[in-house]
Amino acid sequence: MTKSKVKNGKWGVFRIVMLLLLSVYSVTMIFLIAWVLLSSFKAKSDFNFYPLGFPKKFYFENYVNIFRELSVQVTVPGIGQRSIYFPELFLYSLLYSVGCTAVSIISKAMVAYAVAKYRFRLAPVLYTVNIIVMIVPIVGRLPSELQLMRAIGFYDNLLALCIMKGSFTGMDFMLLHATFCTVSWEYAEAAKIDGASHFTIMWSVMFPMVKQVILILALTNFITYWNDWNVNVTYMPSYPTAAYALYTFQNSNINSISMGGVPYVLCACTVVMLPILVLFYVFRDHFMGEVSFGGLKG
Amino acid sequence: MSRKEPKKGTDRSSLREKVKWGIYDLKCAFHNKVGVRLHGKKTSTMTKARVYEKLFLAAVLAFPLTIFCVFYIGVNINSIFLAFKEYDSATGKYFWSGFGNFKQxxxxxxxxxxxxxxxxxxxxxxxxxxxxxxxxxxxxxxxxxxxxxxxxxxxxxxxxxxxxxxxxxxxxxxxxxxxxxxxxxxxxxxxxxxxxxxxxxxxxxxxxxxxxxxxxxxxxxxxxxxxxxxxxxxxxxxxxxxxxxxxxxxxxxxxxxxxxxxxxxxxxxxxxxxxxxxxxxxxxxxxxxxxxxxxxxxxxxxxxxxxxxxxxxxxxxxxxxxxxxxxxxxxxxxxxxxxxxxxxx
Structure with a gap:
């Protein structure tokens, strides 16, 4: 056997092993999602007897019932216990995700633009501060943050939590800065001649030039905040989101949360997952194609 | 804003004179930065465009920097102080406790x-x-x-x-x-x-x-x-x-x-x-x-x-x-x- 054949043989073995491994992984992933989806259409008794098989009858009403029956209990000062159902849970999810995404992206984009395109004394300082914040790991800020939030009235406040996302530091800042650096300043000069103000140049000329990057960052931020259920546990107990509701259901005694049993919880799982899957499908090219800026050096 | 120079030769060591000279220096700095005409004489090197640029930068950076200062710098400094304090459940207040938390x-x-x-x-x-x-x-x-x-x-x-x-x-x-x-x-x-x-x-x-x-x-x-x-x-x-x-x-x-x-x-x-x-x-x-x-x-x-x-x-x-x-x-x-x-x- 020649040397090259041995080498190609190694590659062939690697490909077969990886194909098998990835196939097994894919089958488990598809199987689990399919199991959740099929089980969500089952009646409680059907699921209890046959947790693996196809539903004897598809109970589409499960999806209607969870909107009426599944709720999260919150304690409102002065009122007492209050049940929050899925429409309101989704509303909080949406407000939290959109609010945090908008504040976070706009703040970072503004600072990144200023640092990339203007010469002022703070510019290199801000860039360096961001790098320091990214590389110096600080553990255990949570108690201090919670104490401060309670002291200034930011604890358990949806609007305040969105405002808190307005800091400029993080990887998104680096990506936006790198992108703004590649945009020519000549467009701004042309707009200046036409009498545009600094703000108009930023908002109407420069931001649209980097809209692809802003869009992908906004999408990833939105998904992160939509999926964030810890926020209710940690900072915002009175405004439960849909993801937090799912956490509550899956960690509660199954008989205590609903008459529908496990299928109801799996319905809730599907309902929480659905908006993200739709978003992913609509913007799949952006997700799978545009995220090639990972090569930024640190 | 006028900027009358204090009398030369006065003793600058007294507190009153120090304040006077301090105010005078601040006024000078202000006039040089903003570029207002004073007594028909332009004293600033800064153009109007530059002032607008500075104002724009200040407006753009104010919010993100405030949030960063409060929720990153402030929180981390507070975290260090908090490590040396103890909580009194009865009063709901914190008091200094030295290295007690580390020992605990x-x-x-x-x-x-x-x-x-x-x-x-x-x-x-x-x-x-x-x-x-x-x-x-x-x-x-x-x-x-x-x-x-x-x-x-x-x-x-x-x-x-x-x-x-x-x-x-x-x-x-x-x-x-x-x-x-x-x-x-x-x-x-x-x-x-x-x-x-x-x-x-x-x-x-x-x-x-x-x-x-x-x-x-x-x-x-x-x-x-x-x-x-x-x-x-x-x-x-x-x-x-x-x-x-x-x-x-x-x-x-x-x-x-x-x-x-x-x-x-x-x-x-x-x-x-x-x-x-x-x-x-x-x-x-x-x-x-x-x-x-x-x-x-x-x-x-x-x-x-x-x-x-x-x-x-x-x-x-x-x-x-x-x-x-x-x-x-x-x-x-x-x-x-x-x-x-x-x-x-």
């Missing part, structure tokens, strides 16, 4: 049963992430990059868990283990299914298994993006020299993407004490001692109203963790840069 934390490390498990489990999670998960992320990305069979399908399925909430993947996994697995055992007549998630002997291993499964794709898009950025000329030249895909991976791909791998490793190190391994998602606050990690212990300490009195001890613990993590991380970063300097391509 060290005593707890020696006495509490879960601390031994927390050390062991935190190291296991870190090792699994570094030694098993990270290599798979890179190899998976390379398989897809080389456009092998089913690579598009694999790319989608490997990326999928990273856009789903951890609570969704945990619910799917946990419910299948609790309700689906007994069904499989029954179907194949294997006897009674083990309670993998709650059994103390298998619980943490199951969490590790879940972590491996859900992170199998990991940063596929990141690594794939990096590989796609490698100039085709380099690979074509190597291919003309008869390089095999395995050698191409070891000698071209890996060195070129190493700067990002090093950042990944540094992030793992930086998050050493914060890793939870989804324990809170699986068990809430009721995880068994055998499953504890530092990240989990730390997180459940400060939750809710009951966590308020524990803020000082948790801050002391956080400060200690930071003191350990910062030099290790910075040393690792220095070492990585020495080992494999970044290459521009």
């Amino acid at each position: 934390f060290f005593e707890m490390m020696n006495s509490e049963a879960f601390m031994g498990y927390a050390w062991k489990n935190t190291f296991i999670l870190f090792a699994v992430n570094l030694i098993i998960n990270l290599p798979f992320h890179i190899i998976n990305a390379y398989y897809v990059y080389k456009k092998n069979p089913l690579s598009k399908t694999f790319r989608f399925l490997l990326f999928l868990p990273s856009i789903l909430s951890s609570v969704i993947t945990v619910t799917m996994f946990k419910y299948f283990m609790v309700y689906g697995l007994p069904g499989i055992y029954k179907l194949f007549k294997l006897g009674e299914a083990p309670n993998l998630i709650y059994d103390p002997s298998t619980g943490f291993a199951t969490i590790i298994g879940y972590s491996f499964w859900v992170n199998f794709g990991g940063s596929i898009i990141l690594f794939l993006g990096l590989m796609n950025r490698i100039p085709p000329d380099i690979l074509e030249a190597a291919s003309l020299d008869g390089i095999t895909p395995v050698k191409e991976f070891w000698h071209i791909i890996l060195p070129l993407i190493f700067p990002t791998i090093s950042i990944y490793i540094i992030n793992l190190l930086a998050g050493f004490f914060a890793q939870q391994g989804s324990l809170y998602t699986f068990y809430g606050t009721d995880a068994r001692n055998e499953f504890y990690t530092f990240g989990y212990y730390y997180y459940i300490q400060v939750l809710g109203e009951a966590g308020v009195p524990k803020y000082p001890v948790a801050s002391a613990a956080g400060l200690l963790f930071t003191v350990v993590t910062v030099p290790v991380t910075l040393f690792a970063r220095w070492g990585m840069n020495k080992l494999c300097p970044s290459v521009d391509y």
